[in-house]
Amino acid sequence: MEYHSLDELAVLQQNDFIRAAIDRVGAGVVIADPEQEDMPLIYVNKGFEELTGYEAQEVLGKNCRFLQGEHTEQKGVDQIREAIHTKETVKVELLNYRKDGSEFWNELQIYTVYIDKLNQDFFVGVQQDVTKRKEAERLVGHYSSEVKRLSTPIVPVKDNVSVLPLIGNVDEERLQQMLDAVSFHVQEQKEDYLILDLSAVQVFNEDIHISIYQLNQLLDLMGTTLILSGVTPKFAMGSSPYANFSELSLRSYVSVKQALQMIGEDSRA
C-alpha cells in the first residue's frame, strides 16, 4: 500500500476496512451512477457476485436490468423506475435470473446517497435472496386453501341428497367458505336435498344462525331443500335464541340417519 503521510494511511486503511465490511454483509450491495448514460453500475460487492454468479468486471458499466428475464413482473420494474425518477427509497420483490439462468427472488431496496465532494447523487441498491421465504409463503397459501376446501366436505349419500358436516371452529370465514362451496356444488349437482349436519358444532352464535338463514335462501332459489341434523333439543335450548330455526320453517332432526329416513318417506309418498 503506497502512502505519503500517516493521515493518508489512515484513510486508505479505513477504505479497505469499509470495503471488506460491505463485502461481508451477506447481501448484494451495488452503486449506480445516474449521471452516466443508462445509469451503469460503478460498484458491486462480493455478496452481489455470490448471489448472481456474475463477476464484478462482467457487470460494471452495465445497467442492473440484465438480472431481469422472462417472468420478471413488470409492475415491480415500473415501481423502481418511478422511485428512481422521484429519488424516493423503494423496496420491491422481483424475480431475477442468475448468470446460469436459474431464478431467484430478489428483495431489492434502492436509495439515493448524495456525495458532497462530488456534488452528485448516486443510487445504492441492496439485494437479498428471499427465495426460501417466497416459496414458504406460496406453500402456506396452497395448504390453507386446501385445508379450507377439506373443511367443507360435501358428501353425496344418495341420488340427489348430499350431507355437509360442519366440523371444527366455525368462524365468519369458514361460513363464507361453506356458502361458496354449497352454491358451487348445488349448481353442478342439482340436489333435491342438502343435509347440514351440526352435531360437531359446540356452540351456536349469531354468525352461524345468519349463515343458515342465507344458505336456506340460496338453496330455495336453486330448488334444493335444506335440512338440519344434529340439533338435539337440549342443545337447541341451551343455544337459544340462535338455534331457533322455526321462523325458517326448516326441518331439523337429531341425526343424519333420521333425516335420510324422512327423505325416503317423503319420496315414497
Ligand SMILES: Cc1cc2nc3c(=O)[nH]c(=O)nc-3n(C[C@H](O)[C@H](O)[C@H](O)COP(=O)(O)O)c2cc1C
Ligand atoms: C442501484 C440500483 C440497483 C438495481 N438493482 C436491480 C436488481 O438487483 N435487479 C433488477 O431487476 N433491477 C435492478 N435495478 C433496476 C434497473 O437497473 C432499472 O432501473 C429498472 O429496470 C427500471 O429501468 P428500465 O425501465 O430502464 O429498465 C437497480 C437499479 C438501481 C439504480
